[in-house]
Amino acid sequence: FLADGAGYRGYVIYRPELYARRTVERLAGWLTRVVTAMVEHPDRALRDVEIMTVAEKQRLLGQWSGPARAYVLDADLAPTPPGVLGDLYLGGDPFASARGHGPGAQPRLVADPFSPGALLYRTGDRARWSENGTLDIVWRTTTTEPEVEPATPQPQWEAPRTDTERAIAGLLADLLETEQVGRGDDFFGLGGDSVLAVQVAARARDAGIDLTARMVFEHPEVAALAAAVDAGGADTGPQDSHHAPMSASGLSDDELATLMEDLSG
Secondary structure (H helix, E strand, C coil): CEEECEEECCCCCCCCCCHHHHHHHHHHHHHHHHHHHHHHHCCHHHHHCCCCCHHHHHHHHHCCCCCEEEEEECCCCCCCCCCCCCEEECCCCCCCCCCCCCCCCCEEECCCCCCCEEEEEEEEEEECCCCCEEEEECCCCCCCCCCCCCCCCCCCCCCCHHHHHHHHHHHHHHHHHHHHHHCCCCCCCCCCCHHHHHHHHHHHHHHCCCCHHHHHHHHHHHHHHHHHHHHHHHHHHCCCCCCCCCHHCCCCCCHHHHHHHHCCC
């Protein structure tokens, strides 16, 4: 952000091979709404700031959820925006009526916040909506309930093998609040983003691991990232031929350093 006398002007710098333009535009719109809400309502808690428009929320809860009522919700049972990970809940039959039951009857049944008197079933899966309304299940939990076999075989989970893989997997599991991270897991597939990549790099440095945020972008898979670290760190990756990271932001070296410290804190 740059001060121009009348306020602040912001620029979004992104790598097109990692992000679609529509995704970046959506993130910029969310950021604008958050900043506006903080200015207009400084006492409002961040969790109470609504980043989606009414139309976006109606599309999530109506058109996209379908008749089989599939919701991706956060810890407060609020719908997550497209691209944001949440817990997958199912409504409708056989969970539409709460007669003779209650939210405490089964740990996986909760009161439906969108249909009074109905229940939602918490599947235990983590999922997110895509830009076009496709439901993307990122990972499934193992339960004792019968499940339909997937049409295509799923890759088998592999435990980290080397000390570096185990260290990185532990960092990601802690930061992303995931129970298990395997050597084949992808940082962004687990819900990581650019801000969390900076935090991963900061925590890695504190643990004595020579890892940068750029390496996370270039080697998002745990095994590949560990191999890059063991091979000598950032010097092993291809160099950016366009510009130094964030050089077009207009910030000084000191301002950039302060920003990186804030993000990694």
